[in-house]
Amino acid sequence: MPDFDVVIVGSGPGGATAADVLTGAGRSVCVLEKGRNHLLALEAPFDGLGHLSNDEVKFGRRHFLGPDPLLEPRSYRRSPADGERTTVGDVNNMPSTVGGAGFHADGKLPRYREVDFRLRSELGPVEGAEVADWPVDYAEMEPFYDEAERSIGVAGDHAGNPFAAWRSGPYPMPPGADMFLTTLTVPASERLGYHPYRAPTGANSVEYDGRPACNNCGFCAFYGCPIEAKGDPVAMLRRALGRGSCEIRPESVAVEIVLDASGKRAQGVRYLDPEGAEQVVTARAVVVAGGAFETPRFLLRSGVGNSSDLVGRHLMFHLQTIALGFFPFRLHAYKGRDVTHLMDDPIVGDAATEAAARAAGLPYLRGGIVEHGGSGHPIMEAMHLPAGAQHSALMADSPMRDKMVAFTMQGEDLPQATNRVDLDPGVRDVWGFPAGRITYSPHAHDVACAHHWGPRLEQVMTEAGAHGTSWVTSPGTPGSRAPDLEPMSKHWMGTTRMGADPASSVCDPWQRLWDVDNVVIADSSVFPTSTGYGPTLTLVALAIRASRALAGSL
Amino acid sequence: MTLRFLTEHEHDVVRQLADRLLPPHDEFPGAGAAGAADYVDRILGAFTTDPPTIWAGGPYSGRQGGEPGFDEYLPLSRLEELAWRTRIEGSRGLPEREWNGPVRGWQEVYREGIAALGDTPALEVDVDAHPELQQLLFEHACEASYGAPEYGGNRDLAGWRMIGYAGDVQPRGWSDAEVTGA
Numbered sequence: 242m243p244d245f246d247v248v249i250v251g252s253g254p255g256g257a258t259a260a261d262v263l264t265g266a267g268r269s270v271c272v273l274e275k276g277r278n279h280l281l282a283l284e285a286p287f288d289g290l291g292h293l294s295n296d297e298v299k300f301g302r303r304h305f306l307g308p309d310p311l312l313e314p315r316s317y318r319r320s321p322a323d324g325e326r327t328t329v330g331d332v333n334n335m336p337s338t339v340g341g342a343g344f345h346a347d348g349k350l351p352r353y354r355e356v357d358f359r360l361r362s363e364l365g366p367v368e369g370a371e372v373a374d375w376p377v378d379y380a381e382m383e384p385f386y387d388e389a390e391r392s393i394g395v396a397g398d399h400a401g402n403p404f405a406a407w408r409s410g411p412y413p414m415p416p417g418a419d420m421f422l423t424t425l426t427v428p429a430s431e432r433l434g435y436h437p438y439r440a441p442t443g444a445n446s447v448e449y450d451g452r453p454a455c456n457n458c459g460f461c462a463f464y465g466c467p468i469e470a471k472g473d474p475v476a477m478l479r480r481a482l483g484r485g486s487c488e489i490r491p492e493s494v495a496v497e498i499v500l501d502a503s504g505k506r507a508q509g510v511r512y513l514d515p516e517g518a519e520q521v522v523t524a525r526a527v528v529v530a531g532g533a534f535e536t537p538r539f540l541l542r543s544g545v546g547n548s549s550d551l552v553g554r555h556l557m558f559h560l561q562t563i564a565l566g567f568f569p570f571r572l573h574a575y576k577g578r579d580v581t582h583l584m585d586d587p588i589v590g591d592a593a594t595e596a597a598a599r600a601a602g603l604p605y606l607r608g609g610i611v612e613h614g615g616s617g618h619p620i621m622e623a624m625h626l627p628a629g630a631q632h633s634a635l636m637a638d639s640p641m642r643d644k645m646v647a648f649t650m651q652g653e654d655l656p657q658a659t660n661r662v663d664l665d666p667g668v669r670d671v672w673g674f675p676a677g678r679i680t681y682s683p684h685a686h687d688v689a690c691a692h693h694w695g696p697r698l699e700q701v702m703t704e705a706g707a708h709g710t711s712w713v714t715s716p717g718t719p720g721s722r723a724p725d726l727e728p729m730s731k732h733w734m735g736t737t738r739m740g741a742d743p744a745s746s747v748c749d750p751w752q753r754l755w756d757v758d759n760v761v762i763a764d765s766s767v768f769p770t771s772t773g774y775g776p777t778l779t780l781v782a783l784a785i786r787a788s789r790a791l792a793g794s795l
Numbered sequence: 796m797t798l799r800f801l802t803e804h805e806h807d808v809v810r811q812l813a814d815r816l817l818p819p820h821d822e823f824p825g826a827g828a829a830g831a832a833d834y835v836d837r838i839l840g841a842f843t844t845d846p847p848t849i850w851a852g853g854p855y856s857g858r859q860g861g862e863p864g865f866d867e868y869l870p871l872s873r874l875e876e877l878a879w880r881t882r883i884e885g886s887r888g889l890p891e892r893e894w895n896g897p898v899r900g901w902q903e904v905y906r907e908g909i910a911a912l913g914d915t916p917a918l919e920v921d922v923d924a925h926p927e928l929q930q931l932l933f934e935h936a937c938e939a940s941y942g943a944p945e946y947g948g949n950r951d952l953a954g955w956r957m958i959g960y961a962g963d964v965q966p967r968g969w970s971d972a973e974v975t976g977a
Contacts, residue, residue, distance in 0.1 A: 456968025
């Protein structure tokens with residue numbers, strides 16, 4: 242008799258959703274989370290622990306949400322031509338804690354559009370990229386999107402985005418307060434023919450699901466919410482715990498999937514407990530939801546699921562184009578949500594985009610949402626100013642914080658098999674496991690798109706009143722201002738892509754490993770393409786769909 | 796004030812160097828006068844108290860209402876303690892701290908870096924000639940000047956006052972009008 246119906250590896254948005262759906266269907270689950278628990282008590286009534294705060298030192302400088310790069314280093318190189326690695330440490334790290342990457346985000350939760358699921362069929366191939374259709378389309382996804390928005394609690398304006406896919410109903414809440422800087426950037430965008438809209442955001446604009454409305458404290462991205470106005474991930478985990486059939490085990494490091502003698506069925510997961518002692522938890526199925534970095538690392542370490550040699554491949558980040566506008570007055574972007582408006586124009590494209598694609602010898606250019614936002618908190622600004630005589634005067638003037646607007650375009654990152662996560666042969670984590678190594682270079686499409694939109698976004702800044710502009714890409718690209726910059730998008734996708742053919746995918750259309758069909762992947766690693774939108778809402782919607790199917794099969 | 800790690804001389808040097816990296820301006824007295832040396836001493840000597848002074852508690856400081864919680868530090872896990880002891884104290888040849896090789900600790904960077912300045916007065920030191928010390932102190936001075944005062948710096952909220960920043964604002968937050976208005 243197994244210990245649980247399902248053991249879930251990872252407690253972020255995907256794992257938390259799986260726990261919620263599976264316990265809601267009457268299944269018992271055990272959630273293994275390698276990070277600490279700072280989110281909620283694991284005994285009824287599951288109150289917040291009071292660890293979360295508006296503290297830039299703790300969250301921004303002292304690795305409070307993990308992973309500590311000393312304990313869990315990652316390595317990075319652009320290609321094998323760089324040698325074994327160029328960097329060891331923090332490489333686009335996401336939180337490692339109960340709640341996972343749900344913590345880091347300011348909660349922008351847009352849906353994808355119909356075409357995003359059919360990119361290969363609709364727009365054709367691109368040389369050097371493995372663009373693929375998803376094995377699910379928008380019509381099938383729509384009810385799961387609707388459920389995901391209600392599960393997390395999304396505030397938005399359903400009529401605001403002229404390019405949005407159809408939807409069966411409005412958002413559960415109206416949008417929250419617009420940040421001041423958008424009173425400048427939104428009209429400027431509209432004057433130049435763009436279509437900004439209020440960002441669908443997973444922060445309560447009114448009391449919702451027993452959690453309060455956001456009080457605009459301004460500590461969203463990279464922080465946990467002290468008042469639980471952000472629904473992801475606390476809402477799902479609290480619901481799962483409240484059913485009495487969910488056990489969360491923090492500081493429990495999944496070592497490997499335990500298979501039966503046939504090698505075709507999982508029996509559970511071997512893990513290290515907080516004292517480092519090896520344990521096994523048995524289950525009828527395993528859900529892996531470690532995110533698109535840890536999930537392939539875990540599968541590779543387990544030797545599971547890789548008959549296609551595709552585990553870890555097709556890594557995608559979003560190529561970010563960050564356009565900065567420097568204004569002659571203060572904008573106080575530290576008040577309220579970090580981003581309150583988006584625009585999809587670079588995804589949809591226009592005549593100028595088509596001309597740029599032709600000039601680059603590409604069939605199309607697809608950018609990403611443009612986020613209208615400000616900058617970070619003062620320690621971050623202080624670290625970016627030169628030390629010495631002018632430092633304090635510059636801090637007082639605040640050109641890089643209080644007087645700066647940032648547009649961030651999450652440019653579509655085309656899938657390439659050479660972009661991957663594998664096991665570093667020479668770097669280890671504190672448990673002695675090989676570190677994950679990232680090998681990543683953007684496709685020519687991504688670079689051309691960034692270089693097309695960077696100047697265009699600068700024009701919007703100027704139209705809005707900026708007296709100076711600049712743009713940069715992440716990761717760096719030749720010809721941009723910081724060509725060696727490493728990826729920092731905090732969006733990870735595509736390392737166990739799903740599909741209809743086991744020769745060209747790791748997971749089937751229900752996110753089960755082709756090789757071991759009682760192992761389900763419930764995170765953004767299953768994405769065949771990156772689209773130009775943030776991945777969280779879609780990975781949650783997919784996790785609902787896959788977990789419901791799994792529950793029905795047990 | 797009883798120092799945790801720095802000597803009186805080292806504390807003086809850190810204070811004066813911090814003022815050079817982040818100098819006085821208007822009401823801001825400079826990073827040193829705002830408490831950067833106390834901040835550095837508190838992190839270098841973090842393990843002289845239990846829990847160590849690494850992560851301030853929460854959810855509120857009490858400056859904007861609510862019960863003050865920042866003064867109570869959060870305990871570390873076994874591995875978090877390993878990481879922070881390694882970062883602060885260095886690996887010291889201990890196998891359990893050197894899974895990827897030796898780590899030079901912040902205590903060594905300060906102690907040896909300040910010793911390397913010799914008898915040159917801090918106000919006359921060519922800081923650029925000591926890049927390791929300069930970089931670490933710059934980072935700590937930024938944190939000290941613009942972080943929560945519970946970590947030992949930002950005395951009298953001098954850093955936040957100079958830049959017109961309220962710091963932690965929970966549980967009061969900002970009204971919608973304050974967010975959207977000029």
